[in-house]
Amino acid sequence: MNTKRVVIGAVLVVWVIATVLAQHPDDNNSRVRRLARHLGSFWIPNWKFFAPNPGIDDYILYYRTGDSGSDTWNEWRRLFQVKEPQFWEMFYSPTSRRDKGVLDIVTTLEIMGDSDAFGAAREAYCNLLVDFVRVNMAPTGEPFFQAMVVRGAGHETSIPPAYEIVLDPRPVQFSEEVHRD
Template sequence: MMSDRIQNVAGACAVGALAAHLVSTVLQNTPDSYNQDLRIFTGGWTVPGWRFFAPNPGVQNVHLLVREVASEGAAPTPWRDVTPEVPHGWKQVLWNPASRGPKALFDAMQQLSVMCANQAEFAWVTQSLPYQLVFSASRAAVANDSKALQFLLMNVFPSAPPDQRMKPILTSEWIPLRSPVRAGGAVR
């Protein structure tokens, strides 16, 4: 009898502590104008302060466009979007190993966007690891016998008016391609 009472009290305390933690977490993550410092009420217990996308939520998509020259003196091909598609479905919430490659490319394109927004010198940008990663992704998207390629990073603002939806971020120089890509993707 006494052990049932102790279990009930312990269960009620656990549920109460969990409820207090959840409520304080929600209150801690309200906008700053409503946010109160809850540390004085929690007795040293850390309350998570998640700001997922704040204060600058993503409002644009970055696209990678590529064009190439097939032979000396030939006209370049039209720009084409080679941004990897990432499948979205209920299974991807639990297991999505295919998202790592596109995420790495997206992060590199975002870093190049930041560099350009901060007026980084073009010579410095072309020596950066993000630039090299985007070049490698571009190289993998063109024909094996192409002589040169150029890539363009484009911000697309889906919610903007139609005439303001696209804004170029970075256009590479024409990059000569010395040798074809092997089956494994490495340049010889």
């Protein structure tokens, strides 16, 4: 038998076993996970994105502008309009990082729930979402805006959207006290 084939086969078997052990939630595999962190995900991939809570929904940001004092609001508007994907976006899509960031923030807010233990952290994540909407929304002459997160099923139109989070109205302008240069 060829020695080169045996070595390559042994390395492949060790790699597959290390990859499977690194995915397993059992604490007995902590050494393999430490090795994976040390070597990087190129050598031992991390496939935990698919379980236990995979990202199967799209979170879409909406906003509306108006005056919270008189309770007069305009219609809800989608923050980023849907556009037909380009062929090259299959290989490089700069907006996918933006969408992933929104997904991470909303998922974290869902995990926190309404628990008082996460009060400050929850407020920080909500402020992050609000500031993201404030910076990216269309210019308006209205003094206030309100943001909303809607869960959708992507291109699947037979599933109705679910209204996840409606944030409190905020001023359109950044507060000088909070945001200093």
